[in-house]
Amino acid sequence: MLGYALRRLVLAIPLLIGITFVSFLVIHLAPGEPVENQMGETSTQSDRELRERLKEIYGLDKPLHVQYWSWLTRLVRLDFGRSFSPDARPVLQKIGERLPVTLLLNIVEMMVIVVLAIPIGVLSATRQYSRFDKVTTIFVFVGFATPDFWLALMLMILFGVQLGWLPISGLRSPTWEYLSFWQQQWDFVAHLALPILVATFGGLAGFSRYMRQSMLEVIRQDYIQSARAKGLPERMVIAKHALRNALLPIVTVLGLSLPGLIGGSVIVESIFAIPGMGQLMVQAVFERDYPVIMGNLVIVASLTLVANLIADLTYSLVDPRIRVAARRGRR
């Protein structure tokens, strides 16, 4: 097991380098230059010297392979470089200050989704075509089909403007510094309520449908029949025998959504004015801020590879059939 994990990790390194190489190439080949985008569309500035100076500072005057090599050698030392944006701050710092809020939002969102989606999925599967099944099906698909930004605006109007219960946007009130400790915590939670609600509503459909499907498959299996034949109460059959098996595919899906946790939703972040990863990335792309784009990419790519590995490993942990098959295969 350990050997297998190590082998996978070592193999991931060339893969990672390959990913970064292709992305580096693609990003640099996209039209537009970081230097250019520091000046606005209507700007009548044409200081050619500044442009040359910036190119030199950023190393853009060198051939692409030289740029890539110097970027890669710095990366090995975990130096992600400095942003091309005029704040010239280290990329890791910029990502570091945006990551916590995005992680928090996404983890809470994920937990809420899982907590809601599993019972919804199980209930709709066990009561397939019942009224509950139909109502939740409609509900989750409405959620799936509702545009984030529209829902967000409607909720903002209702809870922020009409009722005045919740703040509309941002992370903290302007008077945050002057609130007591508990008021501050409440203030923060109140600011996150709507964004989490919006993000959850949209994500619920996929997960609950997965769960329903998985459950439907499992309850048609013979061993469920035998469990029932043994005279086990239906609750035991579902909760103990069916659910555990039905959760297997969910584990994979969850594992694969791990890298997604650090990518913010651009729409939700922009509309709620939350300074997260999504906004950082979009701005970086518009500004052609290569170091920030690449930095984020490396992190996401590494996480994806690791998540794949973890998903594979946990799968064999939770599913005895795979373990057995693997052992037999080796023999």
Added chain:
Amino acid sequence: MSRPVPLRLLGLLLLLAVAGCGGEADSAVDLASGQATGKPAYGDTYIEALQGNISGLIPNVLSDGPSFEVGSLIYNGLVKYDKDLNLVGELAQSWQYSRDCLDLTFKLRPNVRWHDNQPFTAADVIFTYETMINPKTPTAYGGDFKAVESVVAPDPYTVHVRYKHPSAKALQSWSIWMLPKHLLESYAREGKLREAPQNRANPVGTGPYRFSEWKPGEKVVLVANSDYFEGRPYISRVVYRIIPSSATTFLELKAKGVDGAKLTALQFKRQTEYPAFRKAYTKYQYAANVYVYLGLNLRDPRFADRRVRQAFAHAINKRELIDGVRLGLAREATGPYKPGTWQYNPNVRTYPYDLAQARALLADAGWTEKDPDGVLLKNGQPFKFELLTAQGSDEGRKVAEIIQASLKDLGVNVEIRVIEWAALLKEYIKKRNFEAMILAWGITPDPDQFDIWHSSKTSPDELNRIGYANPEVDGLLEKGRSTCVEAERKQYYDRLQVVLAEDQPIVFLYFRDGLPVVSSRVRGIVPAPIGIQYNFNEWFVPKQLHRYTAG
């Protein structure tokens, strides 16, 4: 060749370009009746919505609107533009030009202190100058100082500048933000001002507000500088909240989460005309420092013919365009200068909507036949071209569509293509690989537009993108920038406008209006040609109306 824009105004201007707020105020739409009442009082917090994150805190090495807006409260220049766009002293008490425009002597205000309590002296002025001309400094404003021969300080409160040749914009280049020598010297020498810690936190200036906090992407907080040389500002705390979505900003206004913001035309016209909003906010409307134009590639023989351009100008109903695109919130442009400024010349040829005239002009230019579809022909070639506009600007697309319909009436077939800005710039504009485009130019308080119209400015990176070349215009531009006497300059620029209006190198469409809104509890706002922000340190909230007691 570089940008002679006074930084502070450039800031304003970029801001306008981005958010659409702006310069001249010839009408305050709605002056709350309470505006004049109430006694000035210290205190309260003012919360302004910014659409974009600021990129740093040393504006001399930055170029985005939000950074300039924040920076303008932290820093000062030697001179500044007053409300009527005249240069007046700020950190300089007075100045004197020699008769030949070659020597400029500033007397500095004594007893000005940096936010860290160090005295501001001529050494800081020289330091700022040296930083700006240091080839390692990544600034776009170094060119302003190229004509300088030497800067010396005979005593700590006198600065003497000698120029190599007379330069019209010598004085206004000293509106550049002064930087503290004692803190930034080592960074400036290395050309690393952007990396300096003051660009990220605790910038030190001489301005009315001190830095308090910057949470990237979230907010910037400033607090009143009680030692400000013009007196302590009334509003004791300013919070800039970064809200990217204009819909969210609008809802925050409704919920009183922000005190000041810029509205879109739709919001201004249709969504804020109900009593509760009018009571809570005061709306302002000015011609912003941005005009939208139809650019034609003059290298194309069809567009090289002036009559074709004039025909287009006659065929586009500007009033209808403004009503359709900006809900009427814009002013017709007759040239590249804004009405109401000293350089503006109203006596130029105008192009009223007149299809018959347009047809006659096209016929003169040889476009006499029509194909079965009604498209004009010349030597068997149909008159059709591609009109480019940048993605993301709904405005550009709408303008393009209206022009497409207008020119169709003439028998000219227009195809619209919307392209992302970076790609548009690199693949089409720089390579001069376009037929026509809808774009906008920002303008500055100084009338020098050498970079845009001079025939020497046509290389790929330069701004005479359409390839305009007119020897008379070249001469006027050269003369206009090489004297420091305003009356003389006025003659040249008056003539320039006459020629440009006749030539229509681009079809001038309209000056957008800036549409800011401010909480009506804030008093002391006096709209002026320069906008409303210029006297921010005199804004106040009467004691009984304070909303935020903390601070």
